[in-house]
Amino acid sequence: MSYVDAGYSIGLGVLFLYAVGLFLRRRSLERAVELSPPPGPLDGPTETGSASGP
Amino acid sequence: MSAPAETVTVVRRPRWLRVVGVLALVSTAATVWLGLWVTPPDAVQHDLVRLVYLHPPIAWVALYLAFGLSALASLLYLWRRTRSMFWDRLAAASVEVGVVFNALTLATGMIWGRPTWGVWWTWDARLTSTALLLVLFLGYLALRRVPADPEVRARRCAVAALIAFVDVPIVHFSVIWWQTLHQGATVLNANLSPTIHGSMAWTLLLGFIALTLVFVWMVGVRYQIEVLADRTGAERLEVSLAERWAEGDLDTPAAGGNGHGIGTTGSPVRPPTRVGQ
Numbered sequence: 001m002s003y004v005d006a007g008y009s010i011g012l013g014v015l016f017l018y019a020v021g022l023f024l025r026r027r028s029l030e031r032a033v034e035l036s037p038p039p040g041p042l043d044g045p046t047e048t049g050s051a052s053g054p
Numbered sequence: 055m056s057a058p059a060e061t062v063t064v065v066r067r068p069r070w071l072r073v074v075g076v077l078a079l080v081s082t083a084a085t086v087w088l089g090l091w092v093t094p095p096d097a098v099q100h101d102l103v104r105l106v107y108l109h110p111p112i113a114w115v116a117l118y119l120a121f122g123l124s125a126l127a128s129l130l131y132l133w134r135r136t137r138s139m140f141w142d143r144l145a146a147a148s149v150e151v152g153v154v155f156n157a158l159t160l161a162t163g164m165i166w167g168r169p170t171w172g173v174w175w176t177w178d179a180r181l182t183s184t185a186l187l188l189v190l191f192l193g194y195l196a197l198r199r200v201p202a203d204p205e206v207r208a209r210r211c212a213v214a215a216l217i218a219f220v221d222v223p224i225v226h227f228s229v230i231w232w233q234t235l236h237q238g239a240t241v242l243n244a245n246l247s248p249t250i251h252g253s254m255a256w257t258l259l260l261g262f263i264a265l266t267l268v269f270v271w272m273v274g275v276r277y278q279i280e281v282l283a284d285r286t287g288a289e290r291l292e293v294s295l296a297e298r299w300a301e302g303d304l305d306t307p308a309a310g311g312n313g314h315g316i317g318t319t320g321s322p323v324r325p326p327t328r329v330g331q
Contacts, residue, residue, distance in 0.1 A: 007105045008105075010162065010165065023275065
């Protein structure tokens with residue numbers, strides 16, 4: 001392998017791997033946000049008054 | 055209780071980012087094709103000149119775009135009038151991408167330097183200041199991982215980014231200020247007259263455009279990750295608090311909060327006071 005081949009392989013290879021990593025990180029976080037429960041249940045204790053005094 | 059189908063949050067990806075991604079891919083492929091197969095070998099450097107279509111554009115992104123943007127965003131965060139978590143997230147995204155490009159600047163430079171200078175590394179002013187830049191911005195990334203209130207972390211990191219950025223002009227002018235092994239600027243030289251011509255110049259220009267587009271796409275995606283991570287972090291806290299409220303361990307949300315355990319700035323507030331048995 002020549003120095004030119006090595007330079008292009010390392011330069012573009014690392015950028016490609018980093019881009020894939022970014023893509024996967026974003027997708028997993030998007031799924032986590034989509035599957036997370038809504039803030040509604042948090043109002044539960046207040047509505048029922050089960051956990052707080054007057 | 056509402057049905058699960060109604061609770062799904064839709065996360066949108068901006069269309070412009072997809073367009074930039076496609077353009078980045080096409081222009082990078084074109085640069086590689088022109089650089090490896092179309093342009094002629096150099097009279098002095100022979101085929102090694104092909105690394106020039108890659109190394110300076112990578113360095114341009116790291117030094118001027120990524121770290122320049124992070125310094126600008128940090129400055130805008132520190133300025134009271136423009137203070138917003140947007141600038142903090144943008145700076146963080148830009149630094150992470152910049153660190154990758156900075157490491158590649160050193161790697162591709164070493165690969166070019168070995169057959170040209172006969173050594174992989176030398177403590178030349180340009181090389182040393184570029185390596186120092188990498189260490190400084192790695193320190194920035196480490197600082198972001200130190201647990202702290204989001205606003206305190208943002209302020210600390212903004213100051214760190216501005217301190218680290220001081221090294222950028224040193225890197226740029228190092229080839230002028232000191233006698234170095236590294237060659238002077240080919241395009242951004244003192245006379246602003248590029249010393250490269252013809253298909254070589256056009257390929258180099260395309261390389262700059264391609265890597266700039268790659269940078270924009272990466273910062274865009276990395277920024278989205280920062281937003282999503284903040285949201286999921288806040289939501290984890292909400293779920294945890296909700297579970298404890300449901301168990302009766304905690305009082306209702308403290309007065310002044312928004313009832314979701316999140317302050318008005320988006321930062322977690324102190325958990326409500328524990329009630330007596």
